Amino acid sequence: MKDSTRQKLKGVSVATLCTALFKRGLRNQYIQDVRPLNPAGGTMVGEAYTLRYIPAREDLNPITVFQDRGHPQRKAVEECPPGAVLVIDSRKDARAASAGSILVSRLMVRGVAGIVTDGGFRDSPEIAALAIPSYHSRPSSPTNLTLHQALDINVPIGCGDAAVFPGDVVVGDAEGVIVIPAGIADEIADEAVEMTAFEDFVTEQVLGGRTILGLYPPTDPDVKDTFATWRQAKGR
Structure with a gap:
């Protein structure tokens, strides 16, 4: 994404972007039912880097999976590029957390532009205080392993009923989050x-x-x- 495009998108609202996309026949680019943890945290703009969860299967998803440095959730946190937005497909299920404050803090320190999930975050008060835009459905304390199994990184996903492809441009403001196809972002x-x-x-x-x-x-x-x-x- 051009720096000039990033700056332009930081100065417009998600509502305006929804209308601009609607004029092109794109009706389903708004990520439904996600909210900013800190509405005063500023506008989020970045290219999508994705993480996909599937329903957890107990024999494959014990807490010991986190010891594996190749665990998809851990890899996503360490490999999401600076300036990108980590977008998580949590199957619109906030009964277990998509991530917590430690992982979101790591994304912030690495220069990631924001994080979005159609599930929930644990440690949400702490995340709300961080200097990184974060969007979720609602707070959720149980670990993601309770219900979610991290499977894929940087593949096409669904998040809040919107299709998100790696490299799509993701914009979030105090109202919500919109996904702009990369080819028409400028x-x-x-x-x-x-x-x-x-x-x-x-x-x-x-x-x-x-x-x-x-x-x-x-x-x-x-x-x-x-x-x-x-x-x-x-x-x-």
Whole structure:
């Protein structure tokens, strides 16, 4: 991902990105039912690096599996690239944790841009205090081994009913998380910046008392010129 694209995406909302993707017929890019542990933690932008869980089978998933340095969960934490987002397919099952504060702390120290699971985190108060954007469904104290068996790293997964392919661009804000196909990330970022400028103009107009009719969408003939004048004054 270009640095310029990353910076543009940091300045737009997930809601705006949802609309930009919808215009292209992409309706299912929002990761459902995940929430930020720290809504004030800033915008998360990074390329997806994935981890997939399957239902645990007891004879293959004792606590001793963590002694294996090649355990997929441990490998994912140590190999997720700096600037990427670790996205975990926990089968939308938060009855057991996807990870805890120690692993998320390791990701933070390694420079990973964020972590998302459609399950839950244990040690969620501690994770909320870390300087890394983190998203989950709800707190969950039991170890992941209780129900989840880590199987694959960096393969296509489902997370919160959204398909996530390695390298997709993942953006999270205080509201939620969106997945942008890698091949259109640059143009989506450009469009979202333009949409954000117009929406900021519209918001100012509405707060000043103007009706949304003819303004949003901009069907009145004066809106284009008024917006151009506003944009020039704002340097946008």
